[in-house]
Every structure is written in structure tokens, then in C-alpha cells.
Amino acid sequence: MTGTHSFRPHHRLHAGAEFDRVYRQGRRTGDNLFAINALDNAYGHARLGMSVSYRSVGKAVRRNYLRRLIREVFRHAQPALPALDYVVTSRPGAREASEPDIVRSLERLIAEATRRCTAARPTS
């Protein structure tokens, strides 16, 4: 069976066009560590995209570390999430932040983004 906490390629965003779609049409949430854009998708499960830039957080080791942390938080939250595309973008605050702060921030932002998207759905 597929592990409920797995994170396979189909749980990620791959193409540039998918990212653009979320940036343009998605709802945006954020604090000084990260920003999350979220948008409905048609896949029946949540997907994750990450944009962790050199400009915002610095060197490669730090960027890899943040990506892994984001992915872990998403992976653990994933079974409870609706079918949305989430794109997490790093902000300069993440450069120096501690691990507990980062995890707390991400959990809060994912919940917030989910709430906003769900609430915004047309009540047809």
C-alpha cells in the first residue's frame, strides 16, 4: 500500500506553467519567513512547490536545509489537506530563523492558506 505520509513526484509541482498559474491566481498568505500561494487543483490531493532562492536565504547548504524542512512539514500535513497546489516561497527572515520557529511558521501558514482557499470556494 501507499504510505499515507509518502511524498512522491506526483505530489510536487514540476512545470514552470504550474507555478505561474498558482502565482497569478492563487491566494497569498505569509509572514516574514515564508509566503504561500495556494490554488485549487484537479488532482484530488494536495501538491507542493518550493521556491527557495539564493537572494532570500543565502548559500546552498541553507537552501537545501530549508527545502527539506518544508517538505517534511508538508509531508506530515499532507493527508489532512484538500486538493490544493501550495507554492512556498522563502523570505529573508528564514535566513537566520531557528528550526522550531520555521516549523511553527510553516504549519500556521499552511493552515491559514487552506482556510482561505476553502472559504473562498463558491458556495454553489
Next chain:
RNA sequence: GGAGUUGGCUAGACAGUCGCUCGGGUCGCAAGACCCGGGAGGAAAGUCCGGGCUCCAUAGGGUAGAGCGCCAGGUAACGCCUGGGGGGCGAGAGCCCACGGAAAGUGCAACAGAGAAUAAACCGCCGAAGCGAAGACCCCGGUCGACGCUGGUAAGGGUGAAACGGUGCGGUAAGAGCGCACCGCGGUCCUGGUAACAGGAACGGCAUGGCAAACCCCGCUCGGAGCAAGGCCAAAUAGGGGAACUAGUGGACAGAUUCGUCUGAUCCACGCCGCACGACCCGUGUGUGUUCCCGGGUAGGCUGCUUGAGGUGUCCGGCGACGGGCAUCCCAGAGGAAUGACUGUCCACGACAGAACCCGGCUUAUCGGCCAACUCCCACC
């Protein structure tokens, strides 16, 4: 034991749970599941050199430009490495050096200083020579002559990063390679060394100050771009080429021409037709050949992509860098980008830091730990 030098190794460990990725296997139509194995670095970094590999260019030669620069080796190659020479630093082990040419030419040297490259008299030293001269002496027209001037002088002081060989003796008015000895320097010869170079001999009285990371000269090397290289497959939309079929009228234009015309979906107007304005008519707007084939090519996908100047062990050659033989191993290959997260235990409480086509170097960053060789000091036998 302490202080130090050089070279090398290492870069938290173990267990469990949840995940990611590649390879192999089993099952499955498939999606996938399970099992086994692999999964960042010594710098993966900076992108500073050198190669491989691709594509483009290329007869040969020259110029420009760039780089390199003691000698000999090593290497695919190098600006790297090894050994050697020379110079400098250190008590020593050792460390450091862009270390070719300054009698080819041009140029530069702040401040200080008299003078900075056809040397130069500020203080000083001299008073031999020439001129002047207070004065002294005496045999009364001679001798001496402080001092001054013309001058001589590179010993000494002082300035400077650097002052036109150094030390000593002789010499001299004082001095000076003016002479001599030793040292340095120069070309010549001899000896050793593959060479850089070293040692020696007689000769030369000293010529050639420094800067070439100033221009420059000499010698050697160098085609350009880079995996977003390059190769393959290939939607949708627009556009290109061709064929068949269909279609009215007039004009323009183009081509052909026997100058009568003929041909043409090249363009324009009208018409026809489709669509929109809720339907129909008018009207308005807008669109327009149809089908098939071919080639280029975008998104996207595949490939290049990891077996290599490869690792380990051992033997042989070499002072060494390194080379050769044999055996053995396969040891990351992602792609909006894997190599992670959590829990527990332990300790010396963990630095710098993340592969992106691949190698060889250099440079820079780095908490520590370990090993070996060597040097100096102290203590003991």
C-alpha cells in the same frame, strides 16, 4: 615531558520509526508493492589555471594580443608536482622567493639632501701651486708668512631605500685603485656536474648603481565557444513549400505570347457562404477556400550522464614526483532539482560547507581528533 617543523588520515557514533532517489530481482495488464544493494566533499566552494568531451573554424607562414620565465625531470596537460642550483629568514628541523635580459633603446626615483647617474663641494680637510697680504727676520732685497682669493680633495660628518666597490697598509699638502695585499666584480682558461651552477688559476684597477609586478628586448606556449556544448523524438497555435479538388463578376498586378490573346486562389471591390447581434427579414460587424502530404521548429520528452588519465591490494623500476606488471572492485547521477525528518542512548557536544558533463591542480574557508618522521630545550638512566 615541554616547545616546534613537515607529511598524511579523519570530519560525531549506534539503534528504531517515517520518507526520498538510483540499480538489480520477484509479483502485477498497469499503477505500484516487497526484497537486496548504492546514495555529497576535503574542500563538492572561488571559477584562477590545465586537459578530456562536443560543435564551429582551420593549407602554410606572419603580425597583433594574452600567458609563462634559474636548471633537470614527472605528466594527457599546466601557471601544478618532484629533485637540484642560487638568494633571503630562522638556534635548528625547516620556511620564503614572477629567480631571463639593465655594455639595444626610451623612461622613472616622492621626501630629505650640496649632489640621484655625461656625478656632486653644505659642513669639513689641505694650503703643495698661482695671486694678494697684516706681520716677523736679517747680511736691505731677500727669506718666512697668519689670513684671504683662485683652487685641490669623495678620507670624515650629515641626508636618503639607494651617494659611483669594501677593509688595511703605503702614499700625499690633504686625498684619491694613485700603488699594493685580501675580499668583491669582469671576461678568459682549467676542473666537477646532463644542466642551472660550483671550485680553482693567471689576468684586468673597476668598467656594468637601482627599478624590467615601467615601456621594452629575448625565449617558449596559446584558434573560438561551451553540457543552456551537441544529438534524437516531437504536440497545440501561427507561419513556409507542394498536390488534388471546388469556386461567380469586374478591375489591378504578375508570367507566357504566334501580339490576337491566354494563364494565375497574388491583391482589391462586389457577390456567395459561415458566425455574432435571442429567432426571422433588412441591416451592421466579422471571418473565410477545403482536404491531404512534406520540411523547419516552440513547449515538452529522451539522450549526452557517468567505467574513469578510476579505486584498493601487492610486486618491480626510480632519491622523488611518478611509471610499469598482476589481482580485485563498480563506489551518487538529481532535474522547480534525491542523499532527509523524528525518537532514544553515549561522548571529545560536532567546524567550514551541498555534486549538476568529467578529470588534474591552485587558492580560499574550517570545531576538533589521530598517526608518522624530524628539530630544540629540560629531566632521568
